[in-house]
Amino acid sequence: xxxxxxxxxxxxxxxxxxxxxxxxxxxxxxxxxxxxxxxxxxxxxxxxxxxxxxxxxxxxxxxxxxxxxxxxxxxxxxxxxxxxxxxxxxxxxxxxxxxxxxxxxxxxxxxxxxxxxxxxxxxxxxxxxxxxxxxxxxxxxxxxxxxxxxxxxxxxxxxxxxxxxxxxxxxxxxxxxxxxxxxxxxxxxxxxxxxxxxxxxxxxxxxxxxxxxxxxxxxxxxxxxxxxxxxxxxxxxxxxxxxxxxxxxxxxxxxxxxxxxxxxxxxxxxxxxxxxxxxxxxxxxxxxxxxxxxxx
Amino acid sequence: xxxxxxxxxxxxxxxxxxxxxxxxxxxxxxxxxxxxxxxxxxxxxxxxxxxxxxxxxxxxxxxxxxxxxxxxxxxxxxxxxxxxxxxxxxxxxxxxxxxxxxxxxxxxxxxxxxxxxxxxxxxxxxxxxxxxxxxxxxxxxxxxxxxxxxxxxxxxxxxxxxxxxxxxxxxxxxxxxxxxxxxxxxxxxxxxxxxxxxxxxxxxxxxxxxxxxxxxxxxxxxxxxxxxxxxxxxxxxxxxxxxxxxxxxxxxxxxxxxxxxxxxxxxxxxxxxxxxxxxxxxxxxxxxxxxxxxxxxxxxxxxxxxxxxxxxxxxxxxxxxxxxxxxxxxxxxxxxxxxxxxxxxxxxxxxxxxxxxxxxxxxxxxxxxxxxxxxxxxxxxxxxxxxxxxxxxxxxxxxxxxxx
Numbered sequence: 001x002x003x004x005x006x007x008x009x010x011x012x013x014x015x016x017x018x019x020x021x022x023x024x025x026x027x028x029x030x031x032x033x034x035x036x037x038x039x040x041x042x043x044x045x046x047x048x049x050x051x052x053x054x055x056x057x058x059x060x061x062x063x064x065x066x067x068x069x070x071x072x073x074x075x076x077x078x079x080x081x082x083x084x085x086x087x088x089x090x091x092x093x094x095x096x097x098x099x100x101x102x103x104x105x106x107x108x109x110x111x112x113x114x115x116x117x118x119x120x121x122x123x124x125x126x127x128x129x130x131x132x133x134x135x136x137x138x139x140x141x142x143x144x145x146x147x148x149x150x151x152x153x154x155x156x157x158x159x160x161x162x163x164x165x166x167x168x169x170x171x172x173x174x175x176x177x178x179x180x181x182x183x184x185x186x187x188x189x190x191x192x193x194x195x196x197x198x199x200x201x202x203x204x205x206x207x208x209x210x211x212x213x214x215x216x217x218x219x220x221x222x223x224x225x226x227x228x229x230x231x232x233x234x235x236x237x238x239x240x241x242x243x244x245x246x247x248x249x250x251x252x253x254x255x256x257x258x259x260x261x262x263x264x265x266x267x268x269x270x271x272x273x274x275x276x277x278x279x280x281x282x283x284x285x286x287x288x289x290x291x292x293x294x295x296x
Numbered sequence: 297x298x299x300x301x302x303x304x305x306x307x308x309x310x311x312x313x314x315x316x317x318x319x320x321x322x323x324x325x326x327x328x329x330x331x332x333x334x335x336x337x338x339x340x341x342x343x344x345x346x347x348x349x350x351x352x353x354x355x356x357x358x359x360x361x362x363x364x365x366x367x368x369x370x371x372x373x374x375x376x377x378x379x380x381x382x383x384x385x386x387x388x389x390x391x392x393x394x395x396x397x398x399x400x401x402x403x404x405x406x407x408x409x410x411x412x413x414x415x416x417x418x419x420x421x422x423x424x425x426x427x428x429x430x431x432x433x434x435x436x437x438x439x440x441x442x443x444x445x446x447x448x449x450x451x452x453x454x455x456x457x458x459x460x461x462x463x464x465x466x467x468x469x470x471x472x473x474x475x476x477x478x479x480x481x482x483x484x485x486x487x488x489x490x491x492x493x494x495x496x497x498x499x500x501x502x503x504x505x506x507x508x509x510x511x512x513x514x515x516x517x518x519x520x521x522x523x524x525x526x527x528x529x530x531x532x533x534x535x536x537x538x539x540x541x542x543x544x545x546x547x548x549x550x551x552x553x554x555x556x557x558x559x560x561x562x563x564x565x566x567x568x569x570x571x572x573x574x575x576x577x578x579x580x581x582x583x584x585x586x587x588x589x590x591x592x593x594x595x596x597x598x599x600x601x602x603x604x605x606x607x608x609x610x611x612x613x614x615x616x617x618x619x620x621x622x623x624x625x626x627x628x629x630x631x632x633x634x635x636x637x638x639x640x641x642x643x644x645x646x647x648x649x650x651x652x653x654x655x656x657x658x659x660x661x662x663x664x665x666x667x668x669x670x671x672x673x674x675x676x677x678x679x680x681x682x683x684x685x686x687x688x689x690x691x692x693x694x695x696x697x698x699x700x
Contacts, residue, residue: 003536006564007532060585121363140563214529215529216556216559219360257531258532260529
């Protein structure tokens, strides 16, 4: 029972990071109907931005950690907007395939530029948030798990509020619903799309910082594996759907952890993918994919 | 998905080709073009220069996840080549070391070695640290009949690839037994848990040999957990290990993952010592927040310690420090010794012909190096003492030497 609870905590912790990355995929897909493959590499840039900012931060503290995270989020938001402006916008009226290939190209570009700029070798990530362990009976909860879970929940709630309750959120939903009609109604869709990319990239940066805080060795290819898993999580939950991405991330994280802790540990990814196929067979739009009006 | 390294190498190759082309006269140029760029033909001067050098190829993980291994090994190799050349070279010729980076990627080493053999026409190949990449390269070297000396790959399969493949370090059946005895005697462990990287030939092999040795000594393996190279999250496996309540945890893996495993083990409240093999030895092991504390009082076996009391080692450490500004580790020392073995073979063969070097390598005997005496046995492996180091305050402290 103790082991079960401990694995559940482990699973929720890694799952909430998948959820955070999945949000970025889902957000861009919801508005533009395309998969931003460069998202996992913006995640990596976020971690490196955090590393450089964090080095100048002496003592680990909650305030300092948040500061580093906000800094990295701002840097990545700008990066995301630039990527959209120069790589995706010129191709917006072309076929979806051109944009998709551009996204893959952008992903490769960031990975290789990362190796050139940051160096290809894994580097230690400085302490940003303080860490300690809390023992609850036989179960151990690390402050890392709490920070990761807390930040993910706060960002998820903030995003949901932003999309459903604010003017820009309404504009995003309108653009997602019908870009031409939205433009006719006086919405500057370039601004809206730019904002969406900035927001998605900021979330990727937050994910990158949390990932690096939990697994403090970062390298320019660190985004590939979690990016793929998070993408699967977004599809599992219903891509384009915010609570769906969160649910998908948590589910994948928990399943992965339980499989890894069993004797079939090397099958963890295979089992997650088999589950995805089974769920998509019965619910082709993903777990929460049917609620059309809630799409961002 | 990464094309950076390859592209650079490709571009460099093209540049060299173009440079050389400018030396050629027009008819020769046409001849080369007619040959369909089958390769850049060296000019007459270059062939004359070639007669004065012996080309030795090296492939190493200079970048990527095992960069520390590749860098140390390369530095040691380079130092040895410089020492030999400063002392007048071999057979009156200088050694030229041509190095390729395999980026710590499985699959890249075969490409690197093919390049060294077909483009650079090296007489012998030195490399690598990681067993899986040495084995890949060994298949190519065996096919082209170019002798390969692995400085520090310990998996038995490396030299089993063929009779052109050698190594100057001990093998994992020995290392596994050493650590099994160490666990039983020094750590007084009765129950040990294993954590293995299933994608690594080295890790799987060492885990098996350890297990056999530990069970033979009356110990019990209470948990066996697995992970793969790209894993960052080990908490699931460690939670299962914790439930089994071992006295110590054996982790035959490479340093990059060991750090993360140690950090996460301490987060889960696992306080027992962790121990492993020579894959741990890199300064990066204890770098980063909390890493040194997490690994305090842990042990690993390796080939060499700069603290060992021997004039040969002291001299090597001083020379290495002067050249590179850092203290050599086992990979550096073995890189050095791999060159000594090659030079010894070339001298005794009296030729830089690959086949003759191979025959001479097979009879390397009582060759004194910095990691002890090298004598290659019928399996083309060396038998050398193992050194056990303890991690104290983030540093590796000499604990004991175990002779074969």
